[in-house]
Amino acid sequence: MINPDDPYEIQIAKQAKIIEALINRAERGHEVGGSAYSLFESAIALQTEVWEKTKDLEKALDTLGRASSELEIAYQAQERIQRNLADAMVAMEGGFALFSEDRLQVCNAQFRQLLPDIEPLIKPGLGFDDYLAAVSASKHLKRDGSETAGRPQPEHGSGPRFSSFVMELRNDRWFQISYRQTSSGNITVLQTEITDIVRENRREKNRLIDQQAHFLQAAFDHMPLGICTFSSRGDLLVRNERFGELLAVPLPLLKKGSRFQRIIEYVERHEILDRKGGQPVFAGWFKAMRRGDTVKERFRRRDGMSLDIRVRPLPDDGFIVSVMDVTTETQAAALLEQRVQERTAELTEANRLLQIHAHEQSRIEAALRQAKEAAEAAHTSKTRFLAAASHDLLQPINAAKLYLSMLTDAAGRPGAEDAISRLNRSFASIESLLQALLDISRLDSSGAEFNITSFDLGSLLKGMAEHLAPLATERGIELRIVPSTRWVTSDQRYLMRCIQNLVVNAIQYTERGRVLVGCRLAGNRLRIEVWDTGIGISEEDQSRIFNEFTRAGGVGKGPGMGLGLSIVERACRHLDHPIRLSSEPGRGSVFSIEVPLAAPGLASDCEDTAMEPMVDGSLDLIVMVVENDPDELHAMTQILESWGASVLAAGSTAEAAALMQEIGTAPDILLADYQLDDGDNGIETIRTLRALAGVEIPAVIISASRQKEFLRLGNEMSFAVLAKPVQLVRLRALIDWKTRARVA
Structure with missing residues (x-):
């Protein structure tokens, strides 16, 4: 009937109700009539039930006593915890507060006393957002012109709350307020005074600034340049000793806060630096600096020292002035300019001498050109001589060999053949000697081809x-x-x-x-x-x-x-x-x-020096022979007619053309000497006769010339070249080869 899990107060109330019901039932039992046995039986049953209920009541009372003891212990523990919490909150250096369900539950005195104007509001039940709003609106916070600067702002959202911010009070006190939402939903707020930390940081910052300023000043003092910085109003901020030394300005004018204008006036008044055109040397500098331009000027002190002064604007509208001693550079530049002038004078003189030399060289070159032209003329003359010698010396030898060949065929008397053979050998020796001399002359010539x-x-x-x-x-x-x-x-x-x-x-x-x-x-x-x-x-x-x-x-x-x-x-x-x-x-x-x-097979058109055998049989052809030498023309005619050919003999291209027109047909082959009279030549003869005939007449040029251009024309115009003196065996074979395809 009694649930042991119920609280002790509920169990005790239920037990009291049961006892009261049992007592009422016992009292009603005395009012019931009946026999003594029934009364006794009822009394026994009632007594039994009373004993059982009494036992249950004793157990319940015992349980209630134990529960009361445990509850008392819990109350005592809670009171002890509360006392410890209160002691801890009192002992804390900063303010502490606990908000449960966004309501203030407990806080210490430091928490209430941080801002006196909101102390009346710090009571249990104060809303957390109301607390933040009250702190933000406190009159004891130092303002810096912004409505929200240094003030906590209520947070909105469903996530856990966490924030930390620093506040500056009017009496140069600094506090850090931080709050955090616990896992059970409570919010703990801590107020920590950090005034000492802020002041220490400030002192350390100032110390570092002073130290950096000392280092900067030391660096400035050891620089070879004079350096001085000024504020936007023209007040001196930082300078080194070199600045005063170079401008010869006394120390009282170089104290911190001195005006730039006063330093300029001193320099101009004492004429420390040269003036330009009678105007103050620093005129117009302020206008240039206001435009953001950099000013650079070079001056000379009275003692001869050269100075470069440069004024540059700074980002904070101030400016920096640097002064550099450039005396050495100026002297070096002057020395260099002097050397340049001296060198220019030397070069001018050298140029004059070179012009004289060039004029002389031009005269020499003109003389050399004339000598070269004379040498080239001589070389051309020599070339013409060699060509003429090749033709004129070999011409009679060629004719003589032709006649010797005829005599050899016609000779029948005893001893005549031996004489002719000896004559042949003599002419062969002369031919060999002339060929050797001509070859040596060609090879010694610079234009050998x-x-x-x-x-x-x-x-x-x-x-x-x-x-x-x-x-x-x-x-x-x-x-x-x-x-x-x-x-x-x-x-x-x-x-x-x-x-x-x-x-x-x-x-x-x-x-x-x-x-x-x-x-x-x-x-x-x-x-x-x-x-x-x-x-x-x-x-x-x-x-x-x-x-x-x-x-x-x-x-x-x-x-x-x-x-x-x-x-x-x-x-x-x-x-x-x-x-x-x-x-x-x-x-x-x-x-x-x-x-x-x-590589085999890459042959070019070449001259075959092999001795062809004499072709047998009659030469049944019409042969046109063009030769300006009468003896050689007669000898060649006799040789060709002895071979059975019909010969048309001419001394020039015009005669050959007239003969061909007279007979009304083109010859079977044309044999022409290359060098003819009056600028005429065998190549022109070939062109003329082929043009008249309308066909490509087989042709052979007989000449001592072996120039590349001459051989190239032979390949282009399809004519053969036979060297003088003519070998009759070679001539007969060449005629047969050139006319073979035509006859076929």
Whole structure:
């Protein structure tokens, strides 16, 4: 009937009600009538119930007593806690308050006494926001012109409250108020006086400022510049000693707070610095500073010291003045200017001398130009002479060889053939000598031209072997040329002339044995070697063997004029083909020439020096021959007619054109000398006759000229070039080759 979990007051009330009910029932039992037994039975039952209830009541009283004891203990603990809290709040240095459900529950005296004007409001039940509003509106707070500065503001929102702020009171006291919301929803407020901390920080700040000012002042004092700062009103703030020394201003004028205007007036009054144009040197500075411009001036003191004064504006509308001693720089600049003037004078004089020298040099250059023009004219004259010599010297030789050929065919008397053979050899020697002299002259000329091409060396060596075989047979020498399939890059004519000269020399200076021509690879070059078993060359002769008119073994030891090796040396030097000699007297010699290798198949149009065999059969062609030399024209006509050709002979292009128009048909082939009379030439003859005929007439130019331009025209106009003196075998083969396709 009694719930032990109920509070003790409720359990005691319920027990009292039960006891009262039992007593009332017992009293009503005396009023009931009946027999004695019934009364006794009722009394026994009632007594039993009374005993049970009494036991329950005793238990309840015992429980109530224990609960009362525990409640008393709790009350005592609560009172002790409250006393301890009160003691703690009293002992706290700062103010403390506890707000429960945003209402003030308890606080200490310091909390109430912080702001006297709100002390009457600090009572239990005061709202937390009302407390913050009262603190913010307190008259004891120091204002700085802002409505909310230094005042706490109520917080709005559902999150936990937490804040801390510092307040400055009117009597230079400082407090920090902080509050925090606990996990149970209560708010604790702490008021802590931080006046000592603020004042200590202020003193430390001032100390640091003073220390920095001391450091700054020390730095200023040790600077070579004079430094002085002024406020926006022109009051002196900071300066160093150097400032006063440079401007010669007394110390009383350089005290803190001195006006900039007074310092200027002192400097101007005592004329410490030079004036400009009679006006104060500092006029207009204030206007420039008000515009934010930087002022820079250079002055000279009475004692000769040069000063640079610069005034710069500062961000706080003040300005800084710096003074620098630039005497050394000024003196250096003056010295430099003096040196520049002296150097300018020297340069002016040097320029005058250079002009005189230039004038003299111009005169010398004019003389050199005239000398150069004279040399070029001489060179041109020499070139023309060589061209004329090539033509005029070889012209009669060519005609003589043609007549000798005719005589050889016609000779039948005994002894005539031997005479003609000797005459042929004589003319061959003259031809060889003239060719050698002309080659040396061309190679010594600064305008020597070379036709560099790629060609098959093997076929040319084979042709040379066939050409020189009769000479070797006549001398009783075995001539052997090792076959080669290599291609090289060089001037074909000069290279073959060099190899031929070496082989001819080897044959002529070998009494018995053999001459061997072969090729060896030497990296990316090919070494062409000529071996002989001849008389050899001594070391003394090896140093001069390549000179003109020099022969091994002394004069009279061999045929020829000693020009072959000279031509070899000149040609190889121009072509950059190294030439080497190894020889031992009595055992023979080895000459070698190194030439660059070329890729097979990259051949250019080249001249074939091989000796073609004489073509058999009659030459059933109409041949136009244009030659200005009557003897050579007659001889060439006789040779061609002996071959069975019908010859049209002309001495110029005009005569050739007239002959072709007269017969009414174009010739089968045209043979024209390059050099004709009155500026006429064989190339013009080819152009004219081809234009008249309307077809490309096969043509051969006969000339001693080997210029690149001449050979290029031959490739462009499709005509062949045959060198003088003419080899009849070569001429017959060339005519047959040029007309073969036309006849077919």
